Amino acid sequence: MGLVLAQVAMNQSRPATPKEPAGPFVLVHMWWVTVTVLAACLLTAVVVAAGARRHWLLRALIAAQVVQLLAYAEVFVLFSVDGCLGPLNTAFDVCRWRPGNGLIIDGTVTSLTLVNAVLGSACAALVGAGLAWAVRRLRGRPPAHEAAVPVPSPADRPPSTLLKAGTLLALGLPAVVLAAMTFTQAAASDDSRQWQEAADAVRKQRGPAPPAHTPQTRAWQAASWLNAGGTLRAQQINAASIALDSELLKAAAGKRNADGTVALDEQAFHRRCGTLGQRVEEARAYFPVPDRDLQRNWSGALDQLHRGVTDCQEATVPPKGAPHRTDAEREHLFTTSLNEIVNAMRTFGTAVLDIKQAATSPPK
Numbered sequence: 001m002g003l004v005l006a007q008v009a010m011n012q013s014r015p016a017t018p019k020e021p022a023g024p025f026v027l028v029h030m031w032w033v034t035v036t037v038l039a040a041c042l043l044t045a046v047v048v049a050a051g052a053r054r055h056w057l058l059r060a061l062i063a064a065q066v067v068q069l070l071a072y073a074e075v076f077v078l079f080s081v082d083g084c085l086g087p088l089n090t091a092f093d094v095c096r097w098r099p100g101n102g103l104i105i106d107g108t109v110t111s112l113t114l115v116n117a118v119l120g121s122a123c124a125a126l127v128g129a130g131l132a133w134a135v136r137r138l139r140g141r142p143p144a145h146e147a148a149v150p151v152p153s154p155a156d157r158p159p160s161t162l163l164k165a166g167t168l169l170a171l172g173l174p175a176v177v178l179a180a181m182t183f184t185q186a187a188a189s190d191d192s193r194q195w196q197e198a199a200d201a202v203r204k205q206r207g208p209a210p211p212a213h214t215p216q217t218r219a220w221q222a223a224s225w226l227n228a229g230g231t232l233r234a235q236q237i238n239a240a241s242i243a244l245d246s247e248l249l250k251a252a253a254g255k256r257n258a259d260g261t262v263a264l265d266e267q268a269f270h271r272r273c274g275t276l277g278q279r280v281e282e283a284r285a286y287f288p289v290p291d292r293d294l295q296r297n298w299s300g301a302l303d304q305l306h307r308g309v310t311d312c313q314e315a316t317v318p319p320k321g322a323p324h325r326t327d328a329e330r331e332h333l334f335t336t337s338l339n340e341i342v343n344a345m346r347t348f349g350t351a352v353l354d355i356k357q358a359a360t361s362p363p364k
Contacts, residue, residue, distance in 0.1 A: 002036040003074055007088040027224050029090060030105070034112045037071045038120060041113075045121035049128035060125035061118070068117050075109050076102040091287055100282060104229045221290035222359035233283040234352045237305070240276040241345050247272050248338070266316040269334075273312035276341070280305045294355050301348035308340030 010029045041064040049060040078085070080102030083092035092098070247268055254262050284302050289295040314322065315334035325333070 002040055003033065003071065003078065004088065006032040006036050007078060007085070007090060011087055011089055027228075030108060030228070033075060033105070033109055037068065037075070037109060037113050038117055040071055041065075041068050041117040041121050042124040045124040046128035046131075049125035050132040052129075056129045057122065057125050060128065061121055064117065064121035064124075068113070072106055072110055076106040078102075079105040092285065094285075096285075098282075098285070100232075101229070104232060108228075218291060219359055222294070222355055225287060225290055226355060226359055229286055230289070230355065233279070233286055234348075236279045237276070237283060237348065240272070240279045241341070244269075244272040244276055244341070264316075264334075270313055270316040273309045273316070273337075273341075277306065277309035277313070280309065289355060291355075291358065294351070294358060297347070297351040297354060301344055301351045304344035304347060305341060308337050308344055311337035311340065 006029075010032060044067045045060040045064040048063040049056040052059045076099075078088065079090065080097060080099045081095075082090050082098060082101060084095035091101075247265075251262055251264050256262050280302050284299070284306075289298050311333055313319075315325075315330050315337055318325065318330075
């Protein structure tokens with residue numbers, strides 16, 4: 001319920017138009033989601049520890065961990081179906097399954113709460129047990145260690161130690177695996193760490209927030225945009241472009257015909273261009289760059305890439321119902337599409353460098 005309320009609250013304050021800065025909105029939204037997950041874990045630990053007479057710390061930690069895992073699953077689902085939830089939508093208005101967006105947000109929330117939730121739950125359990133002890137003392141009831149424990153009958157015999165250990169392992173193993181995956185991902189070399197550090201440096205500045213037109217705010221917004229997913233989408237487009245280049249080199253190294261031409265695997269090129277087109281669509285669905293000039297260059301490069309990959313796919317595998325083209329026309333369209341993609345990748349690289357420079361430029 002806390003995550004749902006956070007989604008509804010942030011939906012009311014989302015940017016009204018794509019031209020409005022999205023960086024501050026993303027950071028505030030991530031802050032609310034993180035606080036909600038931590039609050040749910042701490043509240044669970046307090047309640048369980050207060051109601052437990054024996055093994056209150058172990059019970060509270062297990063319960064809080066279950067809530068923590070369920071919260072991560074809910075964050076992934078909410079942001080993967082963003083656009084399909086009406087008043088719970090955050091960034092998108094078109095209903096589509098976006099698991100990449102869910103993984104990005106979930107990974108950030110996990111990295112911020114995985115350890116803090118466990119430590120905070122232990123402290124919250126101590127508070128809950130202390131409050132319960134104080135209430136029992138005020139009511140004149142004996143403390144938990146002095147309460148008489150009835151001898152269980154054979155029919156009410158508690159589970160065996162092996163069963164208890166197995167249950168504890170089943171509950172604890174998912175968190176251990178999740179922790180290993182999170183810290184492994186965090187240790188990987190990624191440009192996003194640099195943009196996160198730049199955003200943190202700007203946020204740590206003392207005094208009131210600077211006006212929207214200052215270089216400090218511009219750098220903070222660009223760093224937030226890169227860290228929240230801009231860098232990842234740029235890397236995915238570069239990887240798809242490299243895969244297409246590799247297919248070209250493979251074809252060029254093949255056996256040549258008598259006229260010097262080579263036979264192309266049209267299906268392979270159709271798939272490579274399709275993958276690049278999919279990455280371009282994912283980048284176009286992402287938040288706009290929080291700067292009008294940078295957004296214009298970014299969207300212009302993506303539009304040019306989209307035209308190139310569309311022509312590439314139509315040249316290799318013509319769609320049904322398309323006008324008939326001769327082999328010479330298809331060859332010309334294929335060559336033109338490759339030149340379009342090469343030029344677009346140059347423009348795209350320049351646009352990404354401009355955004356990175358804006359994110360790391362020193363305040364003036």
